[in-house]
Amino acid sequence: MTKETEFWQKVMELAKTAMTETTYDFYIIGSQCLSIEGNQVHIYLDHPSKKMFWDRNLRDIILTAGFEVLDKELTPLYSFELENQIAEPTLSPTAYQVRKKVYPSAPTNLISKYRFDNFIIGEGNRFTTMAALTVPDDPGKGYNPLFIWGGPGLGKTHLVHAIGNAVLEQHPTARVLYLTAENFLNQFVSSIVSNSMDKLKENFRNLDVLIIDDVQFLAKEKYDSTLEEFFNTFEALYNNDKHIILTSDRMPKELNDFPERLVTRFSWGLITDITPPDFETRIAILREKIQEYPQLEFPQTAIEYLANQFSSNVRDLEGALKNISLLAKGKEVSTVSIEIVAEAIRSRTPDSPKMTVIPIERIQEKVGKFYGVTVKEMKATKRTQNIALARQIAMYLTRDLTDNSLPKIGKEFGGRDHSTVLHAINKIKDMLATDDNLRLEIEEIKQKIR
Ligand code: ADP
Numbered sequence: 001m002t003k004e005t006e007f008w009q010k011v012m013e014l015a016k017t018a019m020t021e022t023t024y025d026f027y028i029i030g031s032q033c034l035s036i037e038g039n040q041v042h043i044y045l046d047h048p049s050k051k052m053f054w055d056r057n058l059r060d061i062i063l064t065a066g067f068e069v070l071d072k073e074l075t076p077l078y079s080f081e082l083e084n085q086i087a088e089p090t091l092s093p094t095a096y097q098v099r100k101k102v103y104p105s106a107p108t109n110l111i112s113k114y115r116f117d118n119f120i121i122g123e124g125n126r127f128t129t130m131a132a133l134t135v136p137d138d139p140g141k142g143y144n145p146l147f148i149w150g151g152p153g154l155g156k157t158h159l160v161h162a163i164g165n166a167v168l169e170q171h172p173t174a175r176v177l178y179l180t181a182e183n184f185l186n187q188f189v190s191s192i193v194s195n196s197m198d199k200l201k202e203n204f205r206n207l208d209v210l211i212i213d214d215v216q217f218l219a220k221e222k223y224d225s226t227l228e229e230f231f232n233t234f235e236a237l238y239n240n241d242k243h244i245i246l247t248s249d250r251m252p253k254e255l256n257d258f259p260e261r262l263v264t265r266f267s268w269g270l271i272t273d274i275t276p277p278d279f280e281t282r283i284a285i286l287r288e289k290i291q292e293y294p295q296l297e298f299p300q301t302a303i304e305y306l307a308n309q310f311s312s313n314v315r316d317l318e319g320a321l322k323n324i325s326l327l328a329k330g331k332e333v334s335t336v337s338i339e340i341v342a343e344a345i346r347s348r349t350p351d352s353p354k355m356t357v358i359p360i361e362r363i364q365e366k367v368g369k370f371y372g373v374t375v376k377e378m379k380a381t382k383r384t385q386n387i388a389l390a391r392q393i394a395m396y397l398t399r400d401l402t403d404n405s406l407p408k409i410g411k412e413f414g415g416r417d418h419s420t421v422l423h424a425i426n427k428i429k430d431m432l433a434t435d436d437n438l439r440l441e442i443e444e445i446k447q448k449i450r
């Protein structure tokens with residue numbers, strides 16, 4: 001049995017128990033596991049509209065099955081066409097079809113909704129956006145590497161996906177790959193484990209455009225060999241006129257753990273930053289984003305009120321919109337009043353940026369103190385109710401505030417299994433949905449951790 005088959009059987013088994021038969025028949029039957037490469041599982045769905053359901057409901061199942069069968073944290077990638085349908089001979093195959101044939105399932109990881117045409121240009125991002133727009137004209141030339149840095153939620157990820165999507169529109173045969181620094185790291189680590197480093201390197205070298213998001217995480221633990229490989233990949237691509245696009249939460253010279261020669265190379269192209277949007281830009285962004293809520297009417301006063309509340313993070317602004325729509329739905333109103341905006345802002349838990357810099361020990365300590373549990377107890381096996389709950393909350397917060405993997409979190413909590421961690425996180429999430437007190441407590445603890 002291939003690892004794909006085994007993995008897929010597990011997914012099906014878990015899915016069956018997690019939903020009604022009708023739901024299972026509609027959403028799950030007809031899907032296929034195309035391949036597992038590194039930490040990515042490529043899944044075929046017979047209709048694009050099913051992706052949202054999978055995103056919401058199959059994530060944990062895929063994680064669990066990935067761990068149980070392959071012992072790794074798999075990220076799903078969905079496609080909606082089967083290989084043999086694409087490869088059907090036509091009279092004059094376009095370059096695009098040829099590419100699909102040659103590289104059957106080369107995933108780009110690009111998110112299609114992040115485009116230039118829905119990225120609002122304002123003072124804080126004007127120069128960077130202009131630089132980004134030049135890449136698709138002549139990939140490999142111009143600003144190469146393009147290094148974009150700036151605070152969380154300011155559109156770095158959106159912008160680099162937009163570049164990738166535009167490159168493919170203008171050069172359908174180009175090979176573009178988007179990776180978070182974490183994906184990049186995982187791919188290297190797993191290729192070392194499976195002894196397939198050469199194949200991975202070749203994959204990278206065949207690219208035309210490589211995008212690595214949040215490079216600051218490459219140095220998060222002592223992955224010296226990964227940085228070394230990153231350097232080699234960088235050199236190989238650069239010397240072959242391939243485009244490299246990087247984002248970071250800080251400027252290159254503040255990437256302390258990076259070798260000097262790497263930092264130097266970052267400045268061979270263009271280093272450019274994004275700063276928070278001004279009021280006018282925030283209004284424009286809101287006007288763009290409210291299109292996702294056609295059922296709601298937003299008076300100008302409400303938009304301005306909202307734009308005034310968030311000045312330095314567009315993601316927070318979007319989160320507030322989501323809350324507003326939920327609240328409006330609950331109240332069965334279609335016009336968003338200032339009162340609703342205010343209430344939505346009050347009730348929301350800010351989804352703050354993940355910060356790997358927060359040590360797990362600090363989270364354990366703060367949660368422990370709040371509930372009268374010691375760090376030692378948190379790591380021990382004892383299961384009295386209040387210790388268990390504190391432990392679960394600490395695990396939840398660790399996942400929420402840092403980007404430690406499930407196994408790593410398990411390890412830091414007395415060598416527990418990843419599935420125990422996943423269970424804890426889901427349990428707290430469920431509780432948070434109904435328990436206002438808990439939500440307040442967790443907010444309070446979060447303040448203490450930061
Ligand atoms: P970053 O990677 O810098 O943390 P993201 O690219 O993830 O930020 O942006 C967070 C959210 O804000 C995304 O949903 C993105 O679409 C939106 N966003 C940020 N800046 C803009 C902008 N100028 N126009 C439209 N949407 C934006």
Ligand code: MG
Nearest residue numbers: 156157158213
């Ligand atoms: Mg980002």
